[in-house]
Amino acid sequence: RILILDFGSQVTQLIARRVREVHVYCEIHPCDVSDDFVRDFAPKGIILSGSHGSTYEDHELRAPQAVWEIGVPVLGICYGMQTMAAQLGGTVSWSDHQEFGYAEVRARGHTRLLQGIEDFQTPEGYGMLKVWMSHGDQVTALPPGFKLMASTASCPIAGMADEERGYYGVQFHPEVTHTLQGRALLRRFVHEICGCSGDWVMGDYVAEAVTRIREQVGAEEVILGLSGGVDSSVAAALIHRAIGDQLTCVFVDHGLLRLNEADMVMEMFAGKLHAKVLRVDASELFLRELAGVIDPEQKRKIIGRLFVDVFKAEAEKLKAARPGHRGVRFLAQGTIYPDVIESGGAKSKKAVTIKSHHNVGGLPEQLGLQLLEPLRELFKDEVRELGVVLGLPREMVYRHPFPGPGLGVRILGEVKKEYADLLRRADAIFIEELRASIDPESGESWYDLTSQAFAVFLPVKSVGVMGDGRTYDYVVALRAVQTSDFMTADWAELPYALLKKVSSRIINEVRGINRVTYDVSSKPPATIEWE
Ligand code: XMP
Numbered sequence: 001r002i003l004i005l006d007f008g009s010q011v012t013q014l015i016a017r018r019v020r021e022v023h024v025y026c027e028i029h030p031c032d033v034s035d036d037f038v039r040d041f042a043p044k045g046i047i048l049s050g051s052h053g054s055t056y057e058d059h060e061l062r063a064p065q066a067v068w069e070i071g072v073p074v075l076g077i078c079y080g081m082q083t084m085a086a087q088l089g090g091t092v093s094w095s096d097h098q099e100f101g102y103a104e105v106r107a108r109g110h111t112r113l114l115q116g117i118e119d120f121q122t123p124e125g126y127g128m129l130k131v132w133m134s135h136g137d138q139v140t141a142l143p144p145g146f147k148l149m150a151s152t153a154s155c156p157i158a159g160m161a162d163e164e165r166g167y168y169g170v171q172f173h174p175e176v177t178h179t180l181q182g183r184a185l186l187r188r189f190v191h192e193i194c195g196c197s198g199d200w201v202m203g204d205y206v207a208e209a210v211t212r213i214r215e216q217v218g219a220e221e222v223i224l225g226l227s228g229g230v231d232s233s234v235a236a237a238l239i240h241r242a243i244g245d246q247l248t249c250v251f252v253d254h255g256l257l258r259l260n261e262a263d264m265v266m267e268m269f270a271g272k273l274h275a276k277v278l279r280v281d282a283s284e285l286f287l288r289e290l291a292g293v294i295d296p297e298q299k300r301k302i303i304g305r306l307f308v309d310v311f312k313a314e315a316e317k318l319k320a321a322r323p324g325h326r327g328v329r330f331l332a333q334g335t336i337y338p339d340v341i342e343s344g345g346a347k348s349k350k351a352v353t354i355k356s357h358h359n360v361g362g363l364p365e366q367l368g369l370q371l372l373e374p375l376r377e378l379f380k381d382e383v384r385e386l387g388v389v390l391g392l393p394r395e396m397v398y399r400h401p402f403p404g405p406g407l408g409v410r411i412l413g414e415v416k417k418e419y420a421d422l423l424r425r426a427d428a429i430f431i432e433e434l435r436a437s438i439d440p441e442s443g444e445s446w447y448d449l450t451s452q453a454f455a456v457f458l459p460v461k462s463v464g465v466m467g468d469g470r471t472y473d474y475v476v477a478l479r480a481v482q483t484s485d486f487m488t489a490d491w492a493e494l495p496y497a498l499l500k501k502v503s504s505r506i507i508n509e510v511r512g513i514n515r516v517t518y519d520v521s522s523k524p525p526a527t528i529e530w531e
Contacts, residue, residue, distance in 0.1 A: 255283025
């Protein structure tokens with residue numbers, strides 16, 4: 001296994017992800033762990049991350065001395081390389097030429113780490129790498145025993161190596177995808193230089209996570225707010241695997257879920273997994289409080305507040321209803337790594353709203369509970385893979401995202417039960433047809449080819465004709481987008497035949513809707529949701 005020491009870089013988790021991708025187990029720990037910790041961990045290799053710090057300003061940002069004493073290979077990345085240089089007798093200086101972004105690095109000195117790894121060659125036959133750099137300081141003198149491994153025009157020592165000891169430093173970031181050969185470099189380091197076998201799989205992660213959860217929780221009880229979304233579902237399945245009936249899931253049905261969603265969630269968790277799930281039907285409360293409210297932000301706030309209230313009440317009941325018992329001690333959440341970054345990074349107005357809903361902010365303190373977040377270090381696609389390994393159905397794990405406020409932001413203006421019922425049925429038809437329609441070119445369904453697709457209820461009536469009669473009914477808009485990050489999105493060019501089928505099915509099968517439109521707006525300027 002590999003030990004990653006974190007000096008506070010934004011992208012340390014990406015190093016872990018790349019190492020897991022080449023099937024090697026790794027753990028991230030803060031850079032100030034003790035020497036004994038490093039020895040007891042017994043890594044086959046160590047990676048030192050980047051940092052915002054500066055080696056001559058932040059004297060406490062050092063690798064523990066044991067790193068240099070246990071005789072295993074070490075890779076220093078960016079700041080990690082600088083501290084390696086500073087601690088082993090080299091020099092680091094502030095450079096007046098800061099480098100940020102794309103750079104071309106020339107491989108030097110034929111090292112094992114870079115041998116044969118290149119993007120192109122110079123006319124003189126030097127291997128060149130296209131990399132991503134982000135630094136102000138740089139190494140200006142090699143420590144004893146080291147040789148030059150790479151350089152750029154403005155950073156003469158962009159890489160260094162002491163092959164005898166297996167110490168390597170790179171000023172660029174191999175963990176980001178902009179460094180095209182980054183994966184190859186990290187694979188070379190962990191497989192060949194550290195000698196890790198590369199047979200670790202997500203199934204092993206389950207076993208390790210189960211052990212960690214058991215250690216953290218002991219004999220205490222845990223509650224988890226199950227929403228039916230991917231993250232909370234995978235967290236629930238994982239924690240249930242670890243502690244069984246010590247986990248109680250609370251599933252709040254706010255009446256704004258998709259067709260049959262609540263039953264499906266119950267069937268999966270209570271039925272198949274035999275987990276303890278408390279289903280709380282709060283739909284009347286939600287609809288009552290939403291009556292007459294038109295403003296989207298106000299609707300979001302109401303839904304978020306009620307959700308927290310209902311959940312809190314259930315948690316208090318669980319704590320109180322067991323005389324003599326110590327009661328629930330942990331609140332589990334399906335926080336994943338991108339949520340962790342989001343909460344530390346710049347927040348848009350919307351991001352704050354999103355957070356305040358699904359992160360139930362402040363709840364653990366109010367309830368006097370400790371947090372249990374077993375997915376904190378995983379990326380979305382890893383969470384999905386984990387879900388499949390845990391036996392959750394693929395359709396659940398590879399589902400499009402669904403906003404916390406649910407249909408509440410897909411019914412424009414005032415939310416009414418009648419509208420929600422109509423929308424649920426129209427939406428289910430759309431999703432069913434997307435799943436059934438296979439694109440001949442890729443062989444994938446249009447559901448998988450789109451990132452998010454749903455129906456929106458428009459509370460306006462238009463005239464139509466059906467049989468011999470005139471109708472005067474509501475309108476539904478279909479929305480389907482393709483995006484990689486949900487920050488920008490294109491409307492999906494769905495086949496006309498598919499749209500035609502969806503439209504005629506909705507109009508024929510959902511009495512009360514007589515017109516279907518397709519939303520052809522991109523984000524920006526439009527958002528993905530209509531509210
Ligand atoms: P927009 O509409 O801003 O949506 O383009 C971007 C993504 O965020 C989801 N979304 C929400 N998720 N609570 C959530 O949990 C919310 O209030 C919320 N609003 C939007 C939206 O579904 C899309 O995936």
